[in-house]
Amino acid sequence: MNASSASRRRRAPQWLFTHAGLRAVILAVLTAVLALMAGRPDLLVAAAPLAIIAVWTIAERPRGQVRLRFRTARDVVTEGQSNAVIVTAEGTEDAEILATSVAPTPYIERRPRHGARAVDLSTADPGEAVEVSTGIDPQRWGLHPVGPVRAAAAGSWGAYMWGPETFAERTRRVLPAPEVFDTSAPAPHPRGLVGQHRSTRPGDGSEFNTIRPFQWGDKLKRINWTHSARTGELHVTSSYADQDTHLALLVDAQLDLTPAGGEGPTTLDTSVRAAAAISEHFTRQGDRVSLQVVSGHMPQRLPAGTGRRHARRVLDVLSKATPSAEHRVDFDRIRLGLPPGTLVVMVSPLISPAILTRAASLARSGLTVVAIDVLGESFNPTSKGESLDELAWRIRQLERALEIRRVQQAGVAVVPWRGPGSMDMVLQLLARRGTGAMR
Amino acid sequence: MIRELRNASWGQLSLRAAIVVSAVIFGVLAGLVSGRGVLDFWTGGLSLLLGVAAALVPQGPAPLALLSYVLGCWWLANDDVATAWSLLVATLVLTIHVCAALAAVLPLPAVVPSTVWRRYLIRAAGVMAAVILVWTAVRLAAGMTVPGGVVALFAAVVLILLAALAYARWAAGVSGVYRFPEKGTAQRGPGL
Incomplete structure (x- = not known):
């Protein structure tokens, strides 16, 4: 028997006599001997409970394997x-x-x-x-x-x-438990084949476009018989195409600021929950959602997909987010195969200059970028009474406001996270801008 | 250890308090029987110190030291071998031993199940009834007059029978175990 097997045998669990058992036996035996030698029957009486318990426990000694x-x-x-x-x-x-x-x-x-x-x-x-x-x-x-x-x-x-x-x-x-999120605004540039967004192009869909003269290739079921009878010429009802969009979610996990006192969610908590809510909403309505967690320690990437399973995969990846600053950002490779028409939604507290530069680079490359600011105006990580900390935080906030203005000038729409409807206004504006550009 | 006691359940605190109270009662009894007074260190003080040690670390050798002290002190302090105070000492020994044993096997914050309390109370009553028999037998063997005579003997026998009956009924009648019919396992706990 070698040493390791001996130690394994020693460590194997088994029924062991406890201090209590040992105590009952030792004291019962010793007191009985002392009582007999000293002729003190009162000692026998005093130790009788221990003797009875000792006999009882030995008689009921456990033998089975647990x-x-x-x-x-x-x-x-x-x-x-x-x-x-x-x-x-x-x-x-x-x-x-x-x-x-x-x-x-x-x-x-x-x-x-x-x-x-x-x-x-x-x-x-x-x-x-x-x-x-x-x-x-x-x-x-x-x-x-x-x-x-x-x-x-x-x-x-x-x-x-x-x-x-x-x-x-x-x-x-x-x-992460997704926060409540909903948007009724259309996606700015839907490009996919199947979806719920109204395209700017005519095609197969459910939204009315116009009534126009019949052309070769039109489906017979689209003939508008009322208009055709009135004009004496075949006319069809045309519609806008229904399309889906590709939403690229970028979650900034570089910093995780805790509010003063440690009460309430951290910035990363809000980012992750907001990203979960956005991805759940868009995957549910048939859009393709890809995810990138920006972190120096463990960057995560999930290719575009849709449906309930994909929403679950997004939550899986989000749950692995670890706060760590990026060491080096390669701005030449920042777009990483995002096709034209992709709607980039960046969820971030917008504190790290690197993430703001990334947003500006993506916007300059021609993509529509919406940055969701999860920090909020009331967020304050400094403790009360720490005047220097508060001053530093105020200076940083002023710098941050300036940086955000610059990013907005670069074409990035910045909206604060307010749950449902956070992105409505900006998406409507972007869609209008997109339509104008296409015309 | 004292910091950990803040997380202790009510049951654990009760068990440990019972150890200390028993030690204090013995200290008073030893002081009175020996004539050294209640405030004597060797009877009252040491008993209290060992009681507190046993209550704080019931899983260690402290309860052994306390019980050794109790029995040794009784041997030295008591001159009247026929005294009925021996029964009180036996009760205190039983209380200290059982409370220390239970406190040692249960996690400090764990609630002691009510069925465990009941079972140990019934068992302890049975053991004490047997001790009364031993005490009666000792008195009779020593040729001394038993106070109460046959009544004490009869009371002990009745107590034993009642304890045995109560234990048998309780062991057979306890229910309330939820079963998973498909797995055949018993579930205890808050569940989800």
Whole structure:
């Protein structure tokens, strides 16, 4: 037997005599001997409970093998949903109490509050597996460790104990909960073949364009019989084509500012939730959405797609966003295959000069760029009473306002994030501008 | 340790408080029986210190030290081998041992299930009834007059029978376990 197998054998969980069991046996034996030697029957009486318990525990010595397992109820949850750590115990016929505890981890709230539970096993049917669940409620999107989890079983009078066995932590993904978002404005330059946006070109669609004379190739079902009868010439009802658009979402994960006091969502929280809401809205209406998470640590990219599955993929990628500043930006490759007509929506607190330069570069390359400012006017990361910090923040805000004005001059539409309707006005203006340009 | 106690459940605090209270009661009893007074360090003070240590670290050797002290102190302090105070000492020994054992196996913030309280109370009553029998037997074997005579013996037997009956009924009648019919497992916990 080599050293490693010996250590494995030593570490294998088994029923162990506890301090309580040992205490009862030692004190019962010693006191009995002392009472007999000293002729003190009152000592026998005083130690009688320990003697009875010692005999009881030895008679009920647990022999079976307890098998403990740990899993979570769900592998992936969305913010606001509940999850649970479930410890399953088998072979607990000889055990009386099963105790579990889940270690605290950031952004995970445990139910009960301290993550520890104890259940009475004597009421369970023999041979049945027992499950003990501890609620874990994620408080924030991202990848969060769950555990380590410890579980132990105790025998009669707490004299024997199985474990505690420690289960290593497991990482569980929490998807961001999309904020409420809706827009009724059309996309500025729809280019795709199928969708809900009215194209500027006539073609197959549902929106009325005009009544014009019949041409070769027109479908017979489009003949307007009323107008044809009146004019004595065949006329057809033509329509605008319905098209979809490509929306390129750029999420700025370079900075993550926390509001003063740590209360409320951080800038990255708002960015991620806003991006989730926008992507969900556009994928639901049939548009193609691609995603790029701009971060120095772990930039993420998701090709364009549509539908519910794609919306889920977007949430997956967003949940991996890690705040880190970009080290180097290659402005020659910034467009990265975005086709003409793509609507670029950049979600950012617009604090990093690099992200503003990126937005301006994209706008200069001919794309329609909308920058959504998630910082808000009331956001303040400085603590009250820190006058120098407040002054620095005010100076930075003035600089930022200047930078935003320059970016707007470069053709980037900047709108503050206000949930539903945030992009309506700017999209309508862009669509009008686009129509004019095409005419 | 004291910082961790702030997270302790009411049940855990009760178990630990019972250890300290038992130690204090023994200190008072030992002081009175030995004639050294209640405020004597070797009877009252040491008992309290060991009680607090056992309450703070019930999973360590502190309860062993406390119980050793209780039994040793009783041996030295008590001259009357026939005294009925031995029954009180036995009760305190039982309380300290059981509370320390339970406090050691349960996580500090975990709520102690009510069924566990009930089971341990019934068991402890059974054990105490057996101790009364032992005490009666010791008195009879020593040729001494048993206070209450047959009544004490009868009361102990009745107590044992009642404890055994209550335990059997409770063990057979406890229910409330939710089952998953398709998996055949028992679910306990808040669920989702």
